Amino acid sequence: MSKILVAGAGHGGLVAAARLAGAGFDVTVIEKGKEGKLGHDWEDGFSFERFFELTGTGYADYPEGSWHANGNMIYYPPNKKAEVTSDYSENSLKVMFRSYILNALINRAVKSGVKFLYETEVLSSLTRGNKVTGLKTDKGDFEADLVIDAAGVFSPVRRSLPDSFGIEKETRTGDVFYAYRAYFDKTREVNPDFPYEMYVYHDGEKGLSWFITDENCCDILIGRVFTLDDGHINELLDEFRREHPWMGEKILHGGTVAPIPVRRALTLMVADGYAAVGDSAFMTTPMNGMGIDLCFDAGEMLAETIIENPDFSASNLWKYNRRYHIECGSGDSKNALLKNALLSLPPEAVDFLFESGIIGRNELMGAGTRVSFASVVEKFFKGIRKPKWFFTLVSGLLKGEKTAKLYAAPPEEYSLPEIEKWSRKISENDIPVKE
Numbered sequence: 001m002s003k004i005l006v007a008g009a010g011h012g013g014l015v016a017a018a019r020l021a022g023a024g025f026d027v028t029v030i031e032k033g034k035e036g037k038l039g040h041d042w043e044d045g046f047s048f049e050r051f052f053e054l055t056g057t058g059y060a061d062y063p064e065g066s067w068h069a070n071g072n073m074i075y076y077p078p079n080k081k082a083e084v085t086s087d088y089s090e091n092s093l094k095v096m097f098r099s100y101i102l103n104a105l106i107n108r109a110v111k112s113g114v115k116f117l118y119e120t121e122v123l124s125s126l127t128r129g130n131k132v133t134g135l136k137t138d139k140g141d142f143e144a145d146l147v148i149d150a151a152g153v154f155s156p157v158r159r160s161l162p163d164s165f166g167i168e169k170e171t172r173t174g175d176v177f178y179a180y181r182a183y184f185d186k187t188r189e190v191n192p193d194f195p196y197e198m199y200v201y202h203d204g205e206k207g208l209s210w211f212i213t214d215e216n217c218c219d220i221l222i223g224r225v226f227t228l229d230d231g232h233i234n235e236l237l238d239e240f241r242r243e244h245p246w247m248g249e250k251i252l253h254g255g256t257v258a259p260i261p262v263r264r265a266l267t268l269m270v271a272d273g274y275a276a277v278g279d280s281a282f283m284t285t286p287m288n289g290m291g292i293d294l295c296f297d298a299g300e301m302l303a304e305t306i307i308e309n310p311d312f313s314a315s316n317l318w319k320y321n322r323r324y325h326i327e328c329g330s331g332d333s334k335n336a337l338l339k340n341a342l343l344s345l346p347p348e349a350v351d352f353l354f355e356s357g358i359i360g361r362n363e364l365m366g367a368g369t370r371v372s373f374a375s376v377v378e379k380f381f382k383g384i385r386k387p388k389w390f391f392t393l394v395s396g397l398l399k400g401e402k403t404a405k406l407y408a409a410p411p412e413e414y415s416l417p418e419i420e421k422w423s424r425k426i427s428e429n430d431i432p433v434k435e
């Protein structure tokens with residue numbers, strides 16, 4: 001029986017593992033965390049319907065307090081002078097504590113026959129010639145016919161692959177969003193009209209923060225495209241406390257910093273005996289950093305490719321890689337370029353985009369997916385003219401369109417020279433971000 005190792009209990013890896021074990025493959029997940037203690041201590045938004053379908057669970061399986069629906073949002077630019085509100089009452093984002101999401105995915109995988117090795121740290125990939133042959137861990141080496149890399153944004157599996165595999169290994173400035181997340185106690189009852197406050201370029205810094213006044217706590221996220229130290233986090237928390245006197249001092253959940261990839265997905269994410277899924281392949285929507293639904297999609301696509309043809313060569317796995325880009329990677333690559341264009345603007349330009357209405361309710365609610373060339377040009381010709389900032393934004397949109405087209409048309413067959421040519425064309429459009 002073919003042996004598959006999944007590095008890390010990432011969401012996409014767990015979805016693929018369950019499907020593959022159910023189809024008769026010998027699948028083992030190697031995870032550095034402790035059994036029953038995986039996942040960040042906070043809630044994430046994603047499609048509950050899809051999750052229920054994948055895990056065979058429903059609302060009745062989740063206790064009160066494990067999930068809730070977010071309220072309406074208000075967005076502020078850096079100078080906090082303008083504000084844009086969003087009415088999500090029809091379709092509010094539901095969030096669930098990460099431990100429940102992972103437990104349900106793990107239970108499903110175990111029922112399908114997946115084995116788990118906890119408290120085992122993957123140190124690197126094992127390779128022979130052009131092939132990945134297994135994983136090196138702190139408990140010894142493990143051989144496999146296929147390694148699925150679900151070990152997150154800084155995966156040691158991806159980062160230890162030989163350069164000759166053609167897979168991008170490292171991230172650049174602006175590719176990773178470092179997010180501090182904590183839930184503080186609430187010292188008195190308040191019910192704001194817009195409990196979900198989003199601060200774009202909070203404090204004039206590249207990134208965003210949110211302050212959510214929940215029923216029993218204050219949920220805070222401070223995210224930047226640079227690493228955050230404790231001193232700076234505390235300054236920003238104090239500022240939030242001054243603005244929201246009901247925020248207490250006691251941390252109820254979270255209180256740590258974690259990375260989120262916010263860039264276009266890896267152009268090449270497979271090799272002989274290797275496939276990356278989820279954050280290890282940078283599968284998120286860059287403007288909002290959401291990756292769980294994309295993990296579900298990618299995990300299913302990978303499993304379907306292998307079940308259809310149990311061949312672990314790069315040529316066969318390329319079908320998964322290709323399909324992901326056509327169905328998901330293309331749209332998110334466009335979003336990545338717009339995000340980088342916005343990040344290359346100074347804070348006063350973001351103030352202007354809010355005040356002029358170039359960034360309004362429609363654009364913010366769609367996490368940038370609804371910002372179109374036509375809508376920006378229309379506003380420009382209505383007399384809102386700040387050429388330099390306008391052209392930065394338009395260039396982000398145009399480059400985004402070009403990149404998305406390229407992502408939607410990857411080479412038909414796996415050929416490293418062809419893939420490298422295609423990847424190079426894509427990277428020519430990139431918009432670099434400075435800290």
Ligand SMILES: Cc1cc2nc3c(=O)[nH]c(=O)nc-3n(C[C@H](O)[C@H](O)[C@H](O)COP(=O)(O)OP(=O)(O)OC[C@H]3O[C@@H](n4cnc5c(N)ncnc54)[C@H](O)[C@@H]3O)c2cc1C
Pocket residue numbers: 007008009010011012030031032033038039043044045046120121122123150151152153155156179180181258259260277278279280283284289290291292293295
């Ligand atoms: C603050 C924050 C808020 C977020 N909010 C949302 C949200 O609301 N909605 C959404 O869709 N997404 C959200 N995301 C993004 C989302 O978490 C990821 O995109 C998603 O989890 C996919 O990542 P993954 O499962 O591939 O990897 P990860 O979640 O990073 O999981 C990787 C797993 O591999 C294990 N691992 C890592 N290294 C090793 C090693 N060397 N050896 C063995 N095991 C290892 C880890 O312990 C972990 O279990 C958020 C992220 C952060 C940080």
